[in-house]
Amino acid sequence: MDEKINQLRKHAEELREKILRASDLYYNHDAPEISDFEYDAMFDELKKLEAEYPELDKEDSPTHRVGGVASAKFEKVVHPVKMGSLTDVFNEEDLMAFVKKSTEALISAGYSKDDILYSVEPKIDGLSISVTYTDGKLTMGATRGDGNVGENVTDNIMTISGIPHKLPDPLNLTVRGEAYMPKDVFERLNSIKEENGEKLLANPRNAAAGALRRLDASETAAAHLSVFVFNYQTGNLWTEERQPLTHAETIARIKELGFSTIDIHAIVKTPEEAVEAIREIGEKRFSLPYDIDGAVIKVNTLAQRNTLGENPSTPKWAVAFKYPPEKKETRLLKIETNVGRTGVLTPLAILEPVRLAGTTVSKATLHNIDIIRQKDIRVGDMVVVQKAGEIIPEIVSSVKEKRNGTEQIFNFPETCPSCGEKLFYDNDDEGGAIRCQNPSCPAQLERRIIHFASRDAMNIDGMGPAVVRDLIENGLISKVEDIYSLKKEDILTLPNKGQKSADNLIAAIEKSKARGAARLLYAFGIRHIGYETAEALTQKFGSLDSFIGIDSDKLMTLEDIGEVKAASLISFFGQPETAALISHLKSLGLVTESETNGNGSLADEKLAGLTFVLTGTLPTMTRGEATELIKSHGGKTAGSVSKKTDYVLAGDDAGSKLTKAGELGIKIIYETTFLKMLEE
Ligand SMILES: [Zn+2]
Structure with a gap:
C-alpha cells in the first residue's frame, strides 16, 4: 500500500511539474508546447488523484489556483x-x-x-x-x-x-x-x-x-x-x-x-x-x-x-x-535546414500537404536534432502530425510499421546550406545546436539585418523581412552599415516601392541614428546579449568604443555578465571588423555614446534608487521601451523578484513573478501608474 501511495505521489508531482511548465510556456512565453486537450486532461487527472487520495494533495498544487485574476489596471x-x-x-x-x-x-x-x-x-x-x-x-x-x-x-x-x-x-x-x-x-x-x-x-x-x-x-x-x-x-x-x-x-x-x-x-x-x-x-x-x-x-x-x-x-x-486535437498521417518528404541570425541551423520538416485542423499543412517544426533522434524520425517516413495550439504543427511520431526500408536517417549537412562553410556542433545551448560560424554568411546577414531593424533594436519602420530580402537580393545591402548609405533612388528600384514609401523609409532610417548606444549594441545581435544586458553594459561602460579590447574581468564586474556572456562579447569585439563597423557607424552620424537615451533627451533622476521587475505584456510599450524609460529616469531593472525589488511593473498574462511579488509584499503597479510616476 505504501509502495502504491509513493508511486502515486510521484505521479502527482510529475503532473504538477508538467502543468506548471505548460502554463508558464503558455502565459509567459506565448509558446505552448502541448495541446490544450493534453493540458486539460492532465489537470483533470491530477484533480481526481487529489480528490481520491487527500494525502497526496498539496496546498500549492496548480489545481487550487483560481482560473484568472482581475488586473488592477481595470476597475x-x-x-x-x-x-x-x-x-x-x-x-x-x-x-x-x-x-x-x-x-x-x-x-x-x-x-x-x-x-x-x-x-x-x-x-x-x-x-x-x-x-x-x-x-x-x-x-x-x-x-x-x-x-x-x-x-x-x-x-x-x-x-x-x-x-x-x-x-x-x-x-x-x-x-x-x-x-x-x-x-x-x-x-x-x-x-x-x-x-x-x-x-x-x-x-x-x-x-x-x-x-x-x-x-x-x-x-x-x-x-x-x-x-x-x-x-x-x-x-x-x-x-x-x-x-x-x-x-x-x-x-x-x-x-x-x-x-x-x-x-x-x-x-x-x-x-x-x-x-x-x-x-x-x-x-x-x-x-x-x-x-x-x-x-x-x-x-x-x-x-x-x-x-x-x-x-x-x-x-x-x-x-x-x-475534442482531442486532430491528428493526421502524412509523408515526410525531406528535412530542410534554415540558418538563423546567430548561425544556428534549425531543421524544418517538409510534408506531403495534408488538411489538418482546417488548414493545409506542408511544414512542421522539428525543434532540434536531438528530438529527431529521440522520436526516430526518418526522411520518407509516414509521420503523425498535430496542431497543438500553435500555428505550425508538430510531428508527434513516425509510423515505424509503415517503413519499407528506403527511409533515410537524417544527418545535418557538413557545410552551411547558405555559405558552404564548415558547421560546428555546439553544446552550450539546450538540446545541442549545429552552427555556422562564418560572419559573412548570407542567410545570417538577412536574419541579422531583420533583427537590426526590428522594433526593440533600431526600430526602422518599414524595414521588415520582405524589404530586407529585396534589398539584399538587389545587391543594395551586403552588410549592416549599408543601411545608412541607402538613397531614395536605390529604394525606388525595389518592387512595390513608390515615392512616398521610399521617402518614409529614408526618414525612418535617418531617425534610427539617434536610438542610442544600448539599442545599437543590442541590434548587433551578439549571442546571449539581450536588450537589458546591452542597456546595463552601455550604462556602465559609456561608449561602444570602450568594449574594443575589453577583458572578461572588467565585463564580469557587472552583475548581469557571467562567463558565457563575457566570452560572447569578447569574441564579437575582438574581431577587427567590429572596430571598423563602429567607427563607420559613428562617421555616419549614429549615436554610440550612452549619455543620451534613445529619445535624445537627457536623463532625469525621478526613479533613482528604485528597482523594477517587468512581467507580462504591457499595453502600449515593449519591455525594451519600458526598460529604457526606467533607466533613463535613473531607475534599475532586475530579472527576478526579490526583497530588493521596489516595484513589479505588470502587464497582461503576468505569471509567477506576480505571485512572488505578492508573497514578498512587493508593490505591483501597472502601466498607467508607472507613466504617472514619470510625469510627477
Ligand atoms: Zn553559413
Missing part, C-alpha cells in the same frame, strides 16, 4: 451572478454517463422521461464576458476574472460586433457570452506581424484576451472581435411579467434583442443522441470560421437545472466535452 466588478465553469469530459463514455445520471436524478425527482431534454452546442474557444443593461442601455461589460470578480472593460466590449449598445425594450438584464477573434482576422493580423518581423500571435484565444484587455478601446476595435452570447444570467428578458422556461427559449429571445447568439446544434434526449450530436459538431469544427475547443451539453429546462443544483465549483446540469 473591479462583482458579477451579479457567478460566472462559473463547467466540468470537462474527455470521452464519449463519460458524456453518456453524465446524461444517464442526470436523467435518472430528474426522474427520481418526479419529472417524466419525455420532458428531460438536453441542448448541445459548440463551445467557442474565446474569452468569457458578461454584459449588463440598465433600462435597455449597455451600462457594464466585464471580463470573467475569477468568476466572482472581473474587470470593467465596458468601452472595449462596446467595440465588439454582435453586442447591441441599446436594446429594443427598456430591460434590466445581464447576459454572458464568449468573445472571440474570427480565424480570418487572426490570420490577417499574423500576416501583418510576419511582414513587420514581429512575434506571431500563438492562437486566436490569446489574441482575443490581449485585445479585450487594452487600456485604449481603439486598439480593441482594431482586433475586430466577435461574440456568441450563450446564457441569460439574470434580470428580465421581457417587459411584461414573464419568465423563460427553457434554455432554448432564452437564446431565441436574446437573439431577438439583437445579440449574436450561439447556435444550439441539437436538442437531444438520450446518451446516444448526445454522442451523435457532439460527433456532428466535431466533424465540422475545422470548417467553422472560429475556433471551438469542445461542445457543451446542458439540461434545457431551467427548473430542472435548479433541481439538479451545483457541485462546489461547477453546475451538475452541464458538462463540456473536449
Whole structure:
C-alpha cells in the first residue's frame, strides 16, 4: 500500500511539474508546447488523484489556483451572478454517463422521461464576458476574472460586433457570452506581424484576451472581435411579467434583442443522441470560421437545472466535452535546414500537404536534432502530425510499421546550406545546436539585418523581412552599415516601392541614428546579449568604443555578465571588423555614446534608487521601451523578484513573478501608474 501511495505521489508531482511548465510556456512565453486537450486532461487527472487520495494533495498544487485574476489596471466588478465553469469530459463514455445520471436524478425527482431534454452546442474557444443593461442601455461589460470578480472593460466590449449598445425594450438584464477573434482576422493580423518581423500571435484565444484587455478601446476595435452570447444570467428578458422556461427559449429571445447568439446544434434526449450530436459538431469544427475547443451539453429546462443544483465549483446540469486535437498521417518528404541570425541551423520538416485542423499543412517544426533522434524520425517516413495550439504543427511520431526500408536517417549537412562553410556542433545551448560560424554568411546577414531593424533594436519602420530580402537580393545591402548609405533612388528600384514609401523609409532610417548606444549594441545581435544586458553594459561602460579590447574581468564586474556572456562579447569585439563597423557607424552620424537615451533627451533622476521587475505584456510599450524609460529616469531593472525589488511593473498574462511579488509584499503597479510616476 505504501509502495502504491509513493508511486502515486510521484505521479502527482510529475503532473504538477508538467502543468506548471505548460502554463508558464503558455502565459509567459506565448509558446505552448502541448495541446490544450493534453493540458486539460492532465489537470483533470491530477484533480481526481487529489480528490481520491487527500494525502497526496498539496496546498500549492496548480489545481487550487483560481482560473484568472482581475488586473488592477481595470476597475473591479462583482458579477451579479457567478460566472462559473463547467466540468470537462474527455470521452464519449463519460458524456453518456453524465446524461444517464442526470436523467435518472430528474426522474427520481418526479419529472417524466419525455420532458428531460438536453441542448448541445459548440463551445467557442474565446474569452468569457458578461454584459449588463440598465433600462435597455449597455451600462457594464466585464471580463470573467475569477468568476466572482472581473474587470470593467465596458468601452472595449462596446467595440465588439454582435453586442447591441441599446436594446429594443427598456430591460434590466445581464447576459454572458464568449468573445472571440474570427480565424480570418487572426490570420490577417499574423500576416501583418510576419511582414513587420514581429512575434506571431500563438492562437486566436490569446489574441482575443490581449485585445479585450487594452487600456485604449481603439486598439480593441482594431482586433475586430466577435461574440456568441450563450446564457441569460439574470434580470428580465421581457417587459411584461414573464419568465423563460427553457434554455432554448432564452437564446431565441436574446437573439431577438439583437445579440449574436450561439447556435444550439441539437436538442437531444438520450446518451446516444448526445454522442451523435457532439460527433456532428466535431466533424465540422475545422470548417467553422472560429475556433471551438469542445461542445457543451446542458439540461434545457431551467427548473430542472435548479433541481439538479451545483457541485462546489461547477453546475451538475452541464458538462463540456473536449475534442482531442486532430491528428493526421502524412509523408515526410525531406528535412530542410534554415540558418538563423546567430548561425544556428534549425531543421524544418517538409510534408506531403495534408488538411489538418482546417488548414493545409506542408511544414512542421522539428525543434532540434536531438528530438529527431529521440522520436526516430526518418526522411520518407509516414509521420503523425498535430496542431497543438500553435500555428505550425508538430510531428508527434513516425509510423515505424509503415517503413519499407528506403527511409533515410537524417544527418545535418557538413557545410552551411547558405555559405558552404564548415558547421560546428555546439553544446552550450539546450538540446545541442549545429552552427555556422562564418560572419559573412548570407542567410545570417538577412536574419541579422531583420533583427537590426526590428522594433526593440533600431526600430526602422518599414524595414521588415520582405524589404530586407529585396534589398539584399538587389545587391543594395551586403552588410549592416549599408543601411545608412541607402538613397531614395536605390529604394525606388525595389518592387512595390513608390515615392512616398521610399521617402518614409529614408526618414525612418535617418531617425534610427539617434536610438542610442544600448539599442545599437543590442541590434548587433551578439549571442546571449539581450536588450537589458546591452542597456546595463552601455550604462556602465559609456561608449561602444570602450568594449574594443575589453577583458572578461572588467565585463564580469557587472552583475548581469557571467562567463558565457563575457566570452560572447569578447569574441564579437575582438574581431577587427567590429572596430571598423563602429567607427563607420559613428562617421555616419549614429549615436554610440550612452549619455543620451534613445529619445535624445537627457536623463532625469525621478526613479533613482528604485528597482523594477517587468512581467507580462504591457499595453502600449515593449519591455525594451519600458526598460529604457526606467533607466533613463535613473531607475534599475532586475530579472527576478526579490526583497530588493521596489516595484513589479505588470502587464497582461503576468505569471509567477506576480505571485512572488505578492508573497514578498512587493508593490505591483501597472502601466498607467508607472507613466504617472514619470510625469510627477
Ligand atoms: Zn553559413
